[in-house]
Amino acid sequence: MLQRLGPFMRRPAGQLAPVVRGLSSGSVSIKVPLNFWAGKRRASHEKCIKENVYEPATGKILCHLEPCDAVDVDQAVKAAKLAFGHWSKMSGMERARIMIKAAHIIESRREEIAQMEVIDNGKSITEARLDVDSARLCIEYYAGLANTLAGNSMVFKPSPLTPVTAVMLAEIYAEAGAPESLFSVVQGGQETGSLLCHHPDVAKVSFTGSVPTGRKIMEMASKGVKPVTLELGGKSPLLIFQDSDLENAVRGALMANFLSQGQVCSNGTRVFVHENILPQFLEEVVKRTQRIEIGDPLLDNTRMGALVSQPHLDKVLSFVDQAKKEGATVLCGGEPFVPTDPKLRGGYYMTPCVLGECKDEMTCVREEIFGPVMSVLSFETEEEVLQRANDTTMGLAAGVFTRDVKRAHRVVENLKAGSCFINNYNITPVEVPFGGFKMSGIGRENGQVTIEYYSQLKTVFVEMGDVDSLF
Numbered sequence: 406m407l408q409r410l411g412p413f414m415r416r417p418a419g420q421l422a423p424v425v426r427g428l429s430s431g432s433v434s435i436k437v438p439l440n441f442w443a444g445k446r447r448a449s450h451e452k453c454i455k456e457n458v459y460e461p462a463t464g465k466i467l468c469h470l471e472p473c474d475a476v477d478v479d480q481a482v483k484a485a486k487l488a489f490g491h492w493s494k495m496s497g498m499e500r501a502r503i504m505i506k507a508a509h510i511i512e513s514r515r516e517e518i519a520q521m522e523v524i525d526n527g528k529s530i531t532e533a534r535l536d537v538d539s540a541r542l543c544i545e546y547y548a549g550l551a552n553t554l555a556g557n558s559m560v561f562k563p564s565p566l567t568p569v570t571a572v573m574l575a576e577i578y579a580e581a582g583a584p585e586s587l588f589s590v591v592q593g594g595q596e597t598g599s600l601l602c603h604h605p606d607v608a609k610v611s612f613t614g615s616v617p618t619g620r621k622i623m624e625m626a627s628k629g630v631k632p633v634t635l636e637l638g639g640k641s642p643l644l645i646f647q648d649s650d651l652e653n654a655v656r657g658a659l660m661a662n663f664l665s666q667g668q669v670c671s672n673g674t675r676v677f678v679h680e681n682i683l684p685q686f687l688e689e690v691v692k693r694t695q696r697i698e699i700g701d702p703l704l705d706n707t708r709m710g711a712l713v714s715q716p717h718l719d720k721v722l723s724f725v726d727q728a729k730k731e732g733a734t735v736l737c738g739g740e741p742f743v744p745t746d747p748k749l750r751g752g753y754y755m756t757p758c759v760l761g762e763c764k765d766e767m768t769c770v771r772e773e774i775f776g777p778v779m780s781v782l783s784f785e786t787e788e789e790v791l792q793r794a795n796d797t798t799m800g801l802a803a804g805v806f807t808r809d810v811k812r813a814h815r816v817v818e819n820l821k822a823g824s825c826f827i828n829n830y831n832i833t834p835v836e837v838p839f840g841g842f843k844m845s846g847i848g849r850e851n852g853q854v855t856i857e858y859y860s861q862l863k864t865v866f867v868e869m870g871d872v873d874s875l876f
């Protein structure tokens with residue numbers, strides 16, 4: 406494992422904490438380039454201004470980002486175009502074999518990839534392991550479909566806040582035998598992103614991010630009449646009826662709000678609870694939220710790590726302040742959190758927050774916070790709660806807890822959201838399409854239907870007889 410971690414240079418050896426499974430927070434400093442095309446890691450061609458990238462758990466500099474400029478993007482896209490030529494000439498079986506091999510490599514390096522994801526992103530190792538598993542399952546699933554289909558090449562630009570693990574994936578595909586540049590990585594922020602959108606050889610743009618950026622992406626893609634897949638933000642409702650199994654409803658509300666420090670697009674952050682069960686629900690949800698173990702995300706017992714950056718943490722905390730000003734009650738959390746471990750003191754932690762006495766018009770109920778903040782609202786009738794749940798410009802996900810099967814189906818039928826959960830929340834198996842209604846996006850990821858969003862239909866007529874001419 407240490408050999409594989411070769412490119413990631415550790416801090417001076419003496420500073421290494423006892424290593425249980427390899428890495429410890431604050432121990433990694435990455436010196437190697439983070440772009441990848443034509444078979445290897447590459448620095449940007451110009452000596453550009455390097456940007457610091459920080460490890461969320463510690464606030465220490467993790468690496469430097471060299472944004473790709475027009476020349477780099479052009480090289481990466483041209484290389485991807487070449488790769489597409491090779492890939493599309495291979496048989497479906499050959500492509501599937503390479504994908505399965507990539508899945509095996511991911512499986513064999515699960516722990517190492519998960520640890521690097523934690524260091525890059527700040528989420529808990531428990532969640533990161535599951536993320537690595539879902540990446541593997543996704544590749545296995547599409548390998549199953551690849552036998553009969555044409556393939557694409559992809560140039561991927563990660564978020565400038567989390568640039569590290571995408572390059573590992575590029576290396577894994579290369580190791581698995583994919584044609585050079587089939588999956589390339591260019592680093593950067595909005596400029597690099599817009600260069601990709603405008604590049605004439607990019608045939609399709611798939612974007613995951615916020616609604617305002619998604620709108621810009623669509624505008625840019627429209628200049629080249631390129632199709633887009635947009636996976637954007639949400640402000641999803643979770644409806645908890647009086648006849649719910651309260652224990653499961655509480656668990657569901659926690660899963661709907663606090664995974665990845667609340668930085669999950671599909672989170673059910675507007676929790677509507679029937680007024681008759683509101684006191685019991687709040688008591689239980691607050692008790693369990695207060696028990697969430699916050700701290701070093703590389704430790705097995707940690708359930709909440711660090712938010713992705715200091716500016717983002719500040720933004721989330723300011724949403725909590727705004728909620729207080731607008732009349733919501735902070736029932737727990739919503740404060741910066743400083744772990745006792747000295748190496749984590751500069752990390753971006755906060756205590757998970759439950760807001761009570763929320764009203765529909767409050768900012769915390771209307772806007773996506775993308776942090777560990779649950780807004781609880783009370784309701785009286787099904788008709789009323791449906792109208793309020795749908796009163797949003799977004800429609801990524803929605804959930805309902807009830808023991809009444811008829812009610813569950815009736816409610817889900819009327820919820821305007823791409824993914825609906827009955828008596829659970831945030832379940833996203835790869836076989837099932839995922840994507841949003843309204844401003845939450847266009848297109849779907851996962852499941853067979855996604856193939857359609859990444860394929861062109863070509864109709865070919867072959868005449869075996871004579872042309873029946875009118876002239």
Ligand SMILES: NC(=O)c1ccc[n+]([C@@H]2O[C@H](COP(=O)([O-])OP(=O)(O)OC[C@H]3O[C@@H](n4cnc5c(N)ncnc54)[C@H](O)[C@@H]3O)[C@@H](O)[C@H]2O)c1
Binds near residue numbers: 562613
């Ligand atoms: N629907 C989904 O599947 C899904 C999944 C995860 C996150 N999200 C959403 O993503 C958002 C959080 O992510 P974020 O903060 O990285 O979003 P963001 O919109 O700030 O940035 C996303 C990406 O867009 C790039 N970008 C920014 N401005 C650009 C521009 N003008 N041109 C080209 N590229 C540009 C950024 O560099 C980054 O890589 C939330 O709204 C969340 O709900 C959606």
